[in-house]
Amino acid sequence: MSSIEAVTVPKWGMTMTEGKITQWMVGEGGHVTRGQEILEIETTKVTNVVEAAATGTLRRIVLGEGTTAPVGALAGVIADAAATSEEIDAFIASYADRLGAGEEGEGGASAPRTIAVDGGVINVLEAGPESDETAVLLHGFGGDLSTWLFNQSALAENMRVVAVDLPGHGASSPIAGEDVFPKIVAAVDAAVEAVAPGRIHLVAHSFGGAVAAAIAAKRSSRVGSLTLIAPIGLSKQMSRDFLVDFVAVERRRPLLGVLERLFADPSKITSDMVEGTLRFKRLEGVPEALSAIADTIADDNGQLQSIAGQLRELTCPVTLLWGERDEIVPLPQAADLPENVRLRVIPAVGHMPQMEASSAVNEAVLENIQGTG
Amino acid sequence: MAQKSFRQALNEALHFEMGRDPRVIMMGEDLTGGAGANGVKDAWGGPFGVTRGLLDAFGPERIRDTPISEAAFIGAAAGAALTGLRPIAEIMFVDFAGVCLDQIMNQAAKFRYMFGGRAKTPLVVRATYGAGSRSGSQHTQALYPIFTHIPGLKVVIPSTPYDAKGLLLQAIRDDDPVIFLEHKMLYDTVGEVPDGAYTIPFGEARVARDGKDVLIVAIGRMVQVAEEAARKLAAEGISACIIDPRTTSPLDEDTLLEFTETIGRVVIVDEANPRCGVAADISALLADKCFDALKAPIKLVTAPHSPVPYAPNLEDAYIPSADAVVKAATSIIKR
Numbered sequence: 088m089s090s091i092e093a094v095t096v097p098k099w100g101m102t103m104t105e106g107k108i109t110q111w112m113v114g115e116g117g118h119v120t121r122g123q124e125i126l127e128i129e130t131t132k133v134t135n136v137v138e139a140a141a142t143g144t145l146r147r148i149v150l151g152e153g154t155t156a157p158v159g160a161l162a163g164v165i166a167d168a169a170a171t172s173e174e175i176d177a178f179i180a181s182y183a184d185r186l187g188a189g190e191e192g193e194g195g196a197s198a199p200r201t202i203a204v205d206g207g208v209i210n211v212l213e214a215g216p217e218s219d220e221t222a223v224l225l226h227g228f229g230g231d232l233s234t235w236l237f238n239q240s241a242l243a244e245n246m247r248v249v250a251v252d253l254p255g256h257g258a259s260s261p262i263a264g265e266d267v268f269p270k271i272v273a274a275v276d277a278a279v280e281a282v283a284p285g286r287i288h289l290v291a292h293s294f295g296g297a298v299a300a301a302i303a304a305k306r307s308s309r310v311g312s313l314t315l316i317a318p319i320g321l322s323k324q325m326s327r328d329f330l331v332d333f334v335a336v337e338r339r340r341p342l343l344g345v346l347e348r349l350f351a352d353p354s355k356i357t358s359d360m361v362e363g364t365l366r367f368k369r370l371e372g373v374p375e376a377l378s379a380i381a382d383t384i385a386d387d388n389g390q391l392q393s394i395a396g397q398l399r400e401l402t403c404p405v406t407l408l409w410g411e412r413d414e415i416v417p418l419p420q421a422a423d424l425p426e427n428v429r430l431r432v433i434p435a436v437g438h439m440p441q442m443e444a445s446s447a448v449n450e451a452v453l454e455n456i457q458g459t460g
Numbered sequence: 461m462a463q464k465s466f467r468q469a470l471n472e473a474l475h476f477e478m479g480r481d482p483r484v485i486m487m488g489e490d491l492t493g494g495a496g497a498n499g500v501k502d503a504w505g506g507p508f509g510v511t512r513g514l515l516d517a518f519g520p521e522r523i524r525d526t527p528i529s530e531a532a533f534i535g536a537a538a539g540a541a542l543t544g545l546r547p548i549a550e551i552m553f554v555d556f557a558g559v560c561l562d563q564i565m566n567q568a569a570k571f572r573y574m575f576g577g578r579a580k581t582p583l584v585v586r587a588t589y590g591a592g593s594r595s596g597s598q599h600t601q602a603l604y605p606i607f608t609h610i611p612g613l614k615v616v617i618p619s620t621p622y623d624a625k626g627l628l629l630q631a632i633r634d635d636d637p638v639i640f641l642e643h644k645m646l647y648d649t650v651g652e653v654p655d656g657a658y659t660i661p662f663g664e665a666r667v668a669r670d671g672k673d674v675l676i677v678a679i680g681r682m683v684q685v686a687e688e689a690a691r692k693l694a695a696e697g698i699s700a701c702i703i704d705p706r707t708t709s710p711l712d713e714d715t716l717l718e719f720t721e722t723i724g725r726v727v728i729v730d731e732a733n734p735r736c737g738v739a740a741d742i743s744a745l746l747a748d749k750c751f752d753a754l755k756a757p758i759k760l761v762t763a764p765h766s767p768v769p770y771a772p773n774l775e776d777a778y779i780p781s782a783d784a785v786v787k788a789a790t791s792i793i794k795r
Contacts, residue, residue, distance in 0.1 A: 107694070131669060132670070153697065258654065339665075340715070340718070358667035358669075358670050361667075362667065369626060369659060371656055
């Protein structure tokens with residue numbers, strides 16, 4: 088039996104309905120390997136690349152460069168040599184029917200919803216098929232669940248994936264005052280309990296890494312894996328200026344300047360991302376909450392959290408992914424890392440590898456979840 | 461996040477701020493149902509349903525129905541602002557500003573300046589504007605250029621439900637007189653609006669769409685027209701950036717200049733009449749400050765220099781269309 092795989096227009100974020108094929112990086116007949124970037128797609132919000140879901144030959148380009156097509160549309164076909172032209176034609180013909188059938192197709196994200204917890208609500212966005220195991224995505228300081236724009240749908244092809252807005256971010260209620268860190272952990276833990284009562288795989292970025300480590304320590308029997316992207320808590324080094332400036336800025340241009348420090352390639356930042364960030368920063372109570380969080384992350388002498396002890400106690404696979412050019416939370420010394428932790432450095436990207444190198448991150452997260460890393 | 465109409469977004473802002481600050485009061489015609497409603501209070505939530513529920517929540521002392529005399533109640537509101545309240549006065553149609561322009565232009569706008577900075581005038585004048593509702597020449601004008609011209613006034617023209625709520629809260633908290641203009645045809649538009657309170661600073665344009673081939677500057681309802689034009693241009697392979705200034709006074713010159721420098725081709729869409737208008741004003745700014753970056757003439761798509769016609773077909777032809785924007789954009793790209 089020959090294997091035929093579809094290359095489709097992905098769904099990057101809730102509002103994406105269609106995408107424009109701007110470039111095929113592989114020609115018809117070219118060999119592709121799973122995870123290879125093969126296609127660039129532009130939307131009104133973002134431009135990003137699509138990776139091959141399988142290894143084989145790009146047998147057919149269905150959507151040529153310059154074509155605009157809806158999310159889920161068949162852009163190309165990857166197959167091995169055993170597949171005949173007739174089989175591929177039949178596959179393409181059958182695909183047209185499939186597109187119309189599943190409005191909320193696999194991997195597609197639905198609308199977010201809020202979970203009531205002590206002291207407010209936690210906003211979550213669920214995607215993917217019902218599954219016993221759930222991947223839970225926690226963003227970093229100043230982010231929101233749209234941090235996972237290029238990851239959630241890709242990960243949701245195989246399992247249920249829940250992206251969470253941390254308190255004081257996105258559409259989750261702010262928490263400020265005393266003991267802000269344990270309160271945040273408690274709120275997120277309660278929301279995760281509500282949406283993912285079974286086995287969970289935690290994937291977390293930066294400040295979210297400290298929240299994930301605390302939840303993993305508390306729920307170690309239910310945690311299948313932990314993937315931390317440039318987490319805080321593994322060294323003292325930190326750009327405290329980033330935290331202070333992020334809290335202080337109130338307008339688009341200065342905020343863009345602050346966000347640019349996160350990326351090796353600042354052209355990845357869209358106006359939507361900046362406006363989305365301003366939208367939660369403007370909410371009453373949020374600046375105070377962000378300020379309180381910033382104070383738990385670092386002071387003038389460096390980082391205040393430490394997660395090494397929690398990680399050392401875990402028996403599940405723990406992988407760290409780190410951008411080589413991270414200027415916010417610099418790559419720690421290997422000697423400072425617990426022995427049970429595997430570190431993968433992603434070249435040429437900054438503090439946001441999940442956006443700047445989404446294919447590599449998705450691949451590494453799946454490997455860690457499946458224990459094949 | 462909750463989807464709400466432009467009207468609901470404004471109503472939420474009014475409810476929130478009146479609850480937060482006892483100095484906020486409202487004045488206007490028919491705010492509470494008015495005469496002719498057979499004694500039924502809050503019969504229709506104000507002329508456009510924006511003030512629904514306020515009378516019940518805050519009572520007739522703070523939600524004041526006025527006689528049909530803009531000169532009287534705008535003057536009273538300006539005086540109340542000067543003496544410590546934070547009034548929101550509603551002019552049903554901005555066209556009626558003609559009978560109270562002295563109160564706005566010579567009084568409210570001048571107090572801070574003429575009293576040596578020792579007076580504050582935290583007054584909001586809300587008014588509907590704009591064509592498309594078959595309301596005739598005296599109820600459909602887009603008069604923001606007149607207010608933008610007057611130093612001492614701030615002029616706010618929201619284009620989305622999200623902006624409507626955040627800009628109205630900012631307007632009420634501002635210590636200067638603010639003219640807050642609501643397009644009648646936007647009241648039923650729906651968008652994401654947070655339940656909580658937030659303010660959007662004045663003089664901060666919104667980048668409504670990223671694009672690299674042509675910059676479309678659009679105000680108020682024209683942002684929708686620009687968005688439709690951008691979709692049509694995208695189908696032709698032209699990528700349009702849209703900037704919504706949000707406030708015409710203060711004007712976010714920095715953002716307009718920054719994007720003009722980068723893109724070099726500009727179309728300005730404005731529903732107001734063209735002479736001495738905001739489109740002409742922005743065009744002059746860009747030509748003065750960005751001349752060397754411009755790759756083509758700046759194109760203005762505005763209403764004609766005519767009153768708004770009452771005949772429906774003529775009224776439709778009067779309003780700048782997406783096709784006119786597409787044509788203007790194409791003309792400066794393919795030259």
